[in-house]
Amino acid sequence: MPETTSYRQSPLAPLGLAGQAASGLNGAGIGVAEPDFRVLLDLRVELDKQPGAQDAVEKVLGLRLPETANTATGNAERHALWLGPNEWQIVIHDSRPEAGREWTAKLREALQGIFCAVVDVSNAQAILRVTGPAAREVLERAVPLDMHAGKFQPGEVKQTVFGRHCGVTLHLLDDAPTFDIYCRRSFAEYVHAYLKDCARGACEDFAVLEG
Amino acid sequence: MAQRYRLDKGGRIDRDRPVDFTFNGRAYQGYAGDTLGSALLANGVHLVGRSFKYHRPRGIFSAGAEEANALVQVGEGAATLADLKATQVELYEGLSARSVNCYPSLDFDIGEVNSLASKLFPAGFYYKTFMWPQAGWPMYERFIRKAAGLGEAPLEPDPDFYDKRYAHADVLVAGAGPAGLAAALAAARSGARVILADEQHELGGSLLSGRDEVDGKPGSDWAAEAERELRANENVRILPRSVVFGYYDHNWIDILENLSDHLANKPADAPRQRMWKVRANQVVLATGAIERPLVFRDNDRPGIMLASAARSYVNRWAVRPGESAVLFTNNDGAYAAALDMKAAGIKIAAAVDLRAEAEGELTQAARDAGIEVLAGHGIAATEGHKRVRRVKVAPLSADGRSLAGEARTLNCDLVAMSGGWNPTVHLHSQSRGKLRFDAELATFVPDRAVQAERSAGACNGTFGLADVLGEGFAAGEAAAEAAGFSVEKAPRPQAGNGKFLPARWLWLTPSSKPVGHGGKHFVDFQNDVTAADLQLALREGYTSVEHVKRYTTTGMGTDQGKTSNVNALGVVSEFRGVPIEELGVTTFRPPYTPVTFGAWGGRDVGDLFDPIRRTPMHSWHARAGAEFENVGMWKRPWYYPKAGEGMHEAVQRESKAARESLGILDATTLGRIDIQGPDSAEFLNRVYTNGWKTLKPGAIRYGLMLGEDGMVMDDGVTACLGENHYLMHTTSGGAAEVLAHLEEYLQTEWPELQVYLTTVTEQYATAAIAGPNARKLLAELTDDIDVDPDAFPFMSWREGTVAGVWARVMRISFSGDLSFEINVEAHNGLHLWQTLMNAGEKYNITPYGTETMHVLRAEKGFIIVGQETDGTVTPVDLGMEKLCSTKKDFIGKRSLSRPDMQDPNRKQFVGLLPDDPNEVLEEGAQLVETVKSQPPMDMVGHVTSSYMSPNLGRGFALALVKGGLHKHGQKVYAPMPGKTIACTVTSPVFFDPEGERLRA
Amino acid sequence: MLLIPCPYCGERAENEFSYGGEAHKPRPEVPEEISDATWADYVFLQKNTKGTYYERWIHSHGCRRWFNLVRDTLTHEIHGAYRMGEAPPKVDEKTYV
């Protein structure tokens, strides 16, 4: 049997969110969508102890790992999100089913001889793309971070607790603002429902997008 | 006549918007802008409630949050609200309110008999009686509980929802009176992010009630301008109807915002209230001050109210709270109330002034206005049942402790009293800021701040309006500066600066008889605590203020003593002859005013109470009609009943199918940890009891993990994926805990180990297929994995393609049969499951849930951590001593050699077979060796798991039994209610003890 | 809710963190050679100071790193955070009755 994408169910597939981004906000303050499949790798390495690591990563990915806390590097296709002093999440816009394993192998190969870990977590996490002028207002209901435009700027990445007890990574992409929220796969429905309820709680200020 | 007591003009009400409401079933009218309190007064309604203990008639005595008397129940049915203060309820069309704590009606309340027998109910009377007979207490209690409570809790679920949010501010300002507005203006002008919250619906605080001018215009106009400027600034968030109720660690402040209680038509899809959880860099407290009542004989009658409240009713709500008023004061400031009342057409019968020489700007103005001032006088008594009718006033002795002359009677229907002011230091004190007793003001004012906060205005003991404004601006500037903004000092607005001192501080106004001998000098109105009660507490040795509080309940009502606490201290100080500052204060605790539970819960209720985790195959299980079990946050299929089946039948069927042909289990929820790095094997060696250095790529090993106390904390299999690369499995419920435990040791104890741990629990979806036909099915679905037993032996794994997708197949077994756990990437989980189900049809593939999984593993004697173990079980107890390496150290090893771990009589893991094969022991049943006719009996163990096994054809159980490893063959008994079940202790392995089927 | 300075991520709210108890309490090198009493000390006993306390925290909903914190257990004042293996900052230590 050939491996085809049609087998694959994204974490939020039961809610049918994919493609919602395309339909636009229609005047709503916030929209939530699930982006296409992506490669997500967890990369662990001590950059100061493994001098060759940055170059090796750059060779494969064409980007350098951010060394400043709470930031990301990247371009339209790829990102490296700072998760900790020796941990990054690599995000690659490659939706092929085997892509996660392939990129893992490539990166491992490049990092041969360096004490590090590359782990494919493409299936382990869900991504919710939250966008719209009310996004900050809504998210401030879910996370204890300061979401003010001056305090959380495009290119920044912050991990935090969402609602009660759910860990998330927030990556701010632009001034729209657009956030990519990464969470563990099985928490995705919770995060989605929570966001909807946050929007309901903030509804005096804007219309809420259905779905 | 409607609104008979409404003044013809003035006030901040909207006369174009009349509002109809009912109180105790009668229809009334008020105006938009009224509170329930002001609207009732406009209609001449003074009697609003009954007191807690004596059911004395009580009226409206304040105009704000400090109200202790006028508690009402608002609304009916699911939306009813208990114990609201009428002075804080905004009027809306259709509002219906009623009095609480009275029966059958407010006017005629049976409970008032308590008042007649009140001598029998002094403070602490409970403790002295209802003791005989001792067994009689439940009866007394039933009777006492009838009298409990004020309002009523709703009896239907709350129809509303609540919003809850975090927020961050450079400067948070609590209170929007002149001081708060000034502070907000100053901070906002510097560019700081400001939150300004006030519990009232209009900003302006006392400016709305007074007639003071700021910069040559009415104070309320200045407030409106300030508000306009603030609203125009996008860095400012103004929160009206928002009480700052709690000040916690590290400048964490909680605010409750009211969104729809004041609306007649409450929007269905908007929250009722919102809780703000604010982290503020700097805080300015500008919460004003609360006027102090005076303590005199029968000072609780309806019509007796705070002077500032009377003034507010006249100026802010255009209401005449009476026709004929007596002012009772100890200070000059209160004359403003007399003057304003007079200007509104209220007759001022006299001003009774405790000060021997009643001097002062406003006093003089009152005299000039023709008001009679009785200096050195006090109110010695009051009369009037449901409304004050008369007061007796008399001159006081020089020390103020007794009357010094004939009493004179004044007719009145209103007494406006002022005993000075208490700065609202609640939030400062909650923030652990110290208080200082200010002898001039005879009250507590903020002293040193501990957190980044400062007080300004009346809450700081500053009362002159110009000073208040100046202090507000200065506080706002200082706060902004401390938050890192540069400020330009603004010119201070012009305003008057009344002089209110000196006042005469007399905590207790004497009457013709000593305290306790006639009439009641109320200190705490809500809890009916009198000066005599305080005196009694002291007499009996309850001298600490905390004891006084708890013995008399003073300050413990819904108003939390806003008007009573300082008076109680004053009275105690008077009786004990100890200065107030040496007494100390009782602790100020959140909330400042009561806060809705629902707002605290916010959206973390219902479906969002806890995350519900589902596997990628969940939709299939749900469609198949599975019943689910909650395992941690996961929903796992528990069993799959077919039509007409109960749990028992379903489990029997599933268990049989899995043994006889083929079963399939969703094992996705197992915890998985990826372990990489050159020291991985060493790391495993340290965290598991057994050895790991010899495990080769492709192989799998079972491991047992202990806590440092030697107790089993987790178990599972770990696969060697490659050189220095492992995949650990944990129990579903233990995944997070195990990862935390491992990271802790790695990062804190053994940072030298080169190992990285990554959770991959959710990267994979797992279907376990088990039973004699498992291999056949697997073979059909893969081209590239050699399923031959020799090529793919027990406890090994292979990678390849199954059902057309990448898979890692592990030949391990929790059922005791030939079994493969097929791991695919989670996105493909549903696909895998469906493919297996389709292809397995010919083998009667049967999905089974956690219950059948439990039966199957129990037949094999496999433990479940958390069921066979409870944090007190060691590997030795489980008969797994062999798994504990003697060659190396591991976490928990040292604990195993402590004396009590060696005790041969510890509870150990065994099997149990009830003598009657049809018997299924209850899980949790206790076991004895000797049955007695009645308890106590010596227990030797308990049943941990118990099932009816279709494969064994009988009931069987697992248990922990003292010394059980050496008691196989002996009898134990489970004495149950009504019967005793005899069993034989056996090995815990009931099925395939040689493991032939596993290895098949 | 405390405001805790993670040495890696910066100041964050308490609910992103988990507590790990007393710091600077190393696991005995060779547990087998020590007495039951010394072992019990390591596993169970706590300084539990009222006052300046050196303690471990993990930024569990953040960078997932363990670190040390010096905190006053009465006032909750935080005197500093430092990474595992680093020396604690100099603090004017306090204890209370």
Place this chain on the structure above:
Amino acid sequence: MKARYSIFSLARNALSSHENWPQAWRSPEPKKEYDVVIVGGGGHGLVTAYYLAKEHGITNVAVIEKGWLGGGNTGRNTTIVRSNYMWDESAALYEHSLKLWENMTKELNFNVMFSQRGVLNLAHTLNEVRITKRRIHANRLNGIDSEWVEPEQVKEWVPIIDLRGNGRYPVLGGSLQRRGGTARHDAVAWGYARAADALGVDIIQQCAVEGFDIEDGRVTGVRTSKGAIKAKKVGVVVAGHAGVLANMAGFKLPINSRPLQALVSEPVKPCVHCVVMAGAVHAYISQSDKGELVIGAGTDAYNSYAQWGSNPVTEDTLAAICELYPLFRRMRMMRQWGGVVDTCPDASPIISTTPVKGLYFNCGWGTGGFKATPGSGHIFADTVANDRPHPIAEPFSLERFKTGFLIDEHAAAGVAH
């Protein structure tokens, strides 16, 4: 001596406007020396002093209290009293105590309002059901009343509960101890203080113990904020401060001190008639005789001596209350506070001799020692008087952390209120 309290004395005193009531206890200056000094004037300390005087003839006793008597956890707990603990050792201890509760009002001639209204412990998961049943059977065979109740019976006891728990925390049943209930916490401290004082015990308030005098490994006295006081024996019963006192005496305890929170609602007419505990979601509720809902929350996650709690803990508890009792969402919290509890690794107390001769510790009651007040003091007095553990106290020695004989009540208790 002490006036007896009764309805008659109340009526008699009413005639004299209550001006002739005697002091419930004296406020003496400390003597130079006592046979026994008890440190800590909470319930446990006062009971200890009472029984030293009453049963062991040791009346030259001082109770030294840092603040005001009863102001520690005795004065800030949710007052749940029950004895249905799982292990034999615990059951013996708490049942001993419960029996004393049943006679306390009479014994003290002080109405402590011990209300045996029944305590329900809810089970929300299959595992909780199993553990609950195990505990019930153990209680039964120990002769302690304890019964399983099905969800419908839970509903009868607590009509306002939502059994569905939104599918996530459904009520699957629970255990009921009918003899369990609540008491008026302050009255317990006051009643014992009055009774101990009557037997000659000096209760010295506003006096903090700041150190011990120890010679040759034996305690000879305490140093206090009011000066040194000699003592032949010293019993320390200071709950959350046990670690502080142990440090003064030069040893450590297996105890962490953490704030535990509680809160009350505004008073309403009676609507909860028994005590309901839900360990899985951390919410405990009962209604006081004045009408407030008394709610117990969780402990903060970190060591602290601050007598207040952390915000997220309150949020969690009130979310759980809203979930179990949806009609309480509109109720309002009136006051919230915390107490510093002394938690032991095995959730069981320590009643023990110590490395210092003549110095005894009674602590580790954590979140659940109010119910033990009379029993704990009773066996501790015996332990102090005879310089050896009372048989019920024996398993609860400090030794157990060395030998491994832990009495782990976690599994059965959740939080052991």
